Every structure is written in C-alpha cells, then in structure tokens.
Amino acid sequence: MKIEHLAIWVADLEATRRFYETYFGAQSNDRYHNPRKQFSSYFLSFTDGCRLELMHRPDIQALSDKAGQEYRGIIHFAVSVGSEAKVDALTERLRADGYTVIGEPRRTGDGYYESVVLDPESNRIEITV
Numbered sequence: 001m002k003i004e005h006l007a008i009w010v011a012d013l014e015a016t017r018r019f020y021e022t023y024f025g026a027q028s029n030d031r032y033h034n035p036r037k038q039f040s041s042y043f044l045s046f047t048d049g050c051r052l053e054l055m056h057r058p059d060i061q062a063l064s065d066k067a068g069q070e071y072r073g074i075i076h077f078a079v080s081v082g083s084e085a086k087v088d089a090l091t092e093r094l095r096a097d098g099y100t101v102i103g104e105p106r107r108t109g110d111g112y113y114e115s116v117v118l119d120p121e122s123n124r125i126e127i128t129v
Contacts, residue, residue, distance in 0.1 A: 002050065003050040004050055004051065005043065005050050005051040005052060005053050006050060006051075006052055006053070006074075006077060007052075007053040007054075007055055008052065008053070008054055008055065008121065008123055009055050009056070009057070009060045010054050010055065010056055010120075010121045011056070011062070011121060012056075012120060012121070013031075013040055013041075013042065013054055013055075013056040015120045016054050016119060016120050016121055017042050017044065017054055019119050019120050020044050020052065020054075020119070021044070023090065023093070023094060024046065024079055025046065025047065026044035026045065026046055026052065027044065027045045027046075028042045028043070028044050028045075029042060029043045029045075037057065038057055038058055038059070039055065039056070039057045040055070040056045040057075041053055041054060041055040041056070042054045046079075052077075075124060076116065076123075076124035076125065076126050077123075077124075077125060077126070078114070078125070078126035078127075078128050079125060079126070079127055079128070080128050080129060081127055081128070081129070082129065083129055084105075084113045084129055086129075087105050087113055087114065087115055087127050087128065087129060088105050088115075090127055091104075091105050091115040091117065091127060094117050099117055099118060099119075099120075100117065100118040100122075101115060101116070101117050102116050102117065102118060102124070103115055103116030103117075103126075112126075112128055112129070113128065113129050114126045114127060114128040114129075115127050
C-alpha cells in the first residue's frame with residue numbers, strides 16, 4: 001500500500017499552487033472547477049511519492065490563525081530534496097523570498113537532517129534529505 005495523495009484546503013489556490021511548483025518542482029494538472037459547489041482544486045505531482053491536492057471553497061474556515069502553533073491532527077508533511085546541502089539551499093531561498101522558516105536546518109534526535117518552513121497558507125513543510 002501507499003498514500004496516493006494528501007489534500008489541503010487553501011484560501012489562495014493559485015498562490016499555493018505556484019509555491020509548490022516553484023520551490024518543490026510540482027507539476028499541476030488543469031484546474032478543476034465545480035460552479036454548483038463553488039469548489040476548485042489542483043492535483044500536484046512530484047518526481048516520486050504521493051500527490052498533493054490543493055482545494056478551495058469559499059466557506060471553509062481556517063483551522064488556526066497562529067502560524068506555527070501545535071494542534072491535533074496532521075501537522076506537517078516532509079519533502080525529501082536529496083542532500084543536506086539542498087536542505088540548506090532551499091531553506092535559504094525560501095527565507096530570501098519572504099517565507100517563514102520556523103525550524104532552522106538541523107540534525108534531529110532521531111537522525112533526520114531537516115528544516116521547517118511555512119507555505120503561503122501556513123502549512124508546515126519539513127525539508128529533509
């Protein structure tokens with residue numbers, strides 16, 4: 001078995017799609033839109049692994065307005081970039097472009113080398129080897 005895709009409700013569908021295309025090499029399908037339900041989405045594919053579905057509907061409320069706050073449920077997903085140098089470089093590129101780094105590159109107690117950044121919707125992304 002494998003996880004086929006994860007889904008995230010977002011306020012700004014286009015900005016979030018561009019973020020994952022620009023920084024993580026995602027390839028997007030054409031936008032799906034259901035006018036009756038006021039629902040739009042994109043499926044983003046990566047070189048390997050599961051896909052990411054970005055979804056928007058105007059009535060969906062934010063979970064929390066405190067970026068970086070802990071809560072129950074899915075709290076982050078990790079993207080493997082292949083090396084410690086790439087973790088460092090992508091983290092610095094995101095910082096320079098104005099994105100929030102909430103975890104500096106480091107070796108964790110369980111042996112991972114990672115940083116943690118927030119996407120445009122304040123979702124946590126671990127950038128790891």
